[in-house]
Amino acid sequence: MRLLGPPPRVPLTRSAMAGEKLFAQIGCAICHQPTMFTGPNIDPALDRKAVRLFSDLLLHDMGSLGDGIAQGTARPREMKTPPLWGLRARARYLHDGRAATIQEAVRAHDGEGRRARERFTQFGPVQRTFLLDFLNSI
Numbered sequence: 037m038r039l040l041g042p043p044p045r046v047p048l049t050r051s052a053m054a055g056e057k058l059f060a061q062i063g064c065a066i067c068h069q070p071t072m073f074t075g076p077n078i079d080p081a082l083d084r085k086a087v088r089l090f091s092d093l094l095l096h097d098m099g100s101l102g103d104g105i106a107q108g109t110a111r112p113r114e115m116k117t118p119p120l121w122g123l124r125a126r127a128r129y130l131h132d133g134r135a136a137t138i139q140e141a142v143r144a145h146d147g148e149g150r151r152a153r154e155r156f157t158q159f160g161p162v163q164r165t166f167l168l169d170f171l172n173s174i
């Protein structure tokens with residue numbers, strides 16, 4: 037399991053490249069951090085590797101999107117940012133599968149994710165398509 041990779045990224049189209057910029061501009065990348073690095077590891081496959089996971093692996097207060105469960109140090113409204121790699125291979129989204137589409141999942145962001153969500157909902161159809169094309173490529 038440790039050595040299984042995520043589904044490979046598909047080459048970015050021009051539309052997806054425009055979406056990548058929007059992803060950063062409206063604040064998605066604050067939590068869904070594009071790249072992190074593994075620490076030192078005796079296994080060369082895991083040693084200081086760039087990991088393009090699109091997560092900061094941190095807890096955030098997600099307001100109404102919280103699962104209502106206090107677990108360890110996580111309070112009821114706090115959720116850990118999930119990696120977005122391989123998003124196109126998933127069938128349903130969010131911790132309870134309540135979102136049938138990527139767009140629904142983004143529209144459900146609340147709490148610390150509210151500002152980015154509001155900026156997403158202000159997009160016109162062209163910008164929305166750019167961003168969704170990007171999310172379907174990573």
Ligand code: HEC
Binds near residue numbers: 063096119130131153
């Ligand atoms: C404050 C941090 C934060 C910001 C900003 C944020 N997200 Fe998220 N995102 C999360 C968390 C936490 C979850 C998990 C919530 C859940 O499972 O209920 C999540 C879940 C998702 C999911 C569903 C992933 C899955 O596997 O089900 C998608 C898609 C997503 N975010 C895209 C975006 C996009 C696009 C933006 C910008 C408009 C954005 N996020 C901004 C924290 C954030």
